[in-house]
Amino acid sequence: MRMVLLGPPGAGKGTQANMLSDREQFEHLSTGDILRENVKEVTFIGKKAQSFMEKGELVPDGMVIEMMLEKINSGDKGRGFILDGFPRTLYQAKKLDIELDRLNLPIDLVIYFRTSIDTVIFRLTGRRLCKDCGANYHIVNMPPREKGLCDKCGGELYLRKDDNKETIEKRLEVYNTQTKELIDYYGAKGILKEVSGDLEADKVYEKLKDILKKE
Ligand SMILES: [Zn+2]
Incomplete structure (x- = not known):
């Protein structure tokens, strides 16, 4: 099983990805962690990525995907993985699909964490x-x-x-616009499922397990 977790910051994707990788042996691929790892180990691509980060610029999509693929290729490919925090845009999703199809490792399930603004603000400001x-x-x-x-x-x-209320509200607006496109894209492929990100972590996990059982 190869999964993408979609949802705004604060929806609890990272927590669920950690739980799934601890209990179900999925490999958790968080873009933040992979980026940090590459920078820390001063890899060729990590050095390039760092020059963008130092300027306060976003690391280009191509570089992020390259790092992810390298991680996927170096791991146990039979184990399945969870992408958390990526893709964020339709462009990234399409680009990722092209690369994963080439490896014959397409995404089979996308979980959207539908989450209210109040929940997101409470979680992020704390x-x-x-x-x-x-x-x-x-x-x-x-x-x-x-x-x-x-x-x-x-x-x-x-x-x-x-992580303050005003900025969070602005980020959510951008996020919702981008995510709408992703929801349509994965929905059309017939691989999209939804859970409520407002629930407690254990409850969300139960729902995820139900979905996985049916897959
Ligand atoms: Zn620490």
């Missing part, structure tokens, strides 16, 4: 990230053992600059 390892916390739902410090590595936790 979110804290580790400066060193990228781990996620939430001041209410998942606080670290020691305030402001990462449980896993002791790194400093921070609030992303764009």
Whole structure:
């Protein structure tokens, strides 16, 4: 099974992807993690990507896809994978499909996390990230053992600059426009399923398991 998780930031995609990879042996491919890995290991493409990031620019689609494919190719291809945070646009989705078809590893399932604005704002404004390892916390739902410090590595936790109500609302607008196209695209292929991102993580996970059972 090769899956894409679609949904706005704060919909809980990362949490579900982690649960699925821990319990069901899927490989979790998060663009953020893969990018960080390449930059940290100073790979050829990581160096190129970093030059964009340093200028505050988005890393080009082609580079992101190249990194993902490399990761897919170096892993156990029979295991199946979950893409989280990618594709974000119709252009990326089409480009990704062309590459995956070439490897004979097409996406078979896309899950859309339908999530209300209130949920997204609550989750993102309370979110804290580790400066060193990228781990996620939430001041209410998942606080670290020691305030402001990462449980896993002791790194400093921070609030992303764009995780404030006003910016979140703007980001959601852009997100919804882009996602509408993706929903239509994957819907037309007949591989789109929906869950509510407003539910608690365990409930969402149960729904996902139901969907997977039927596939
Ligand atoms: Zn950490």
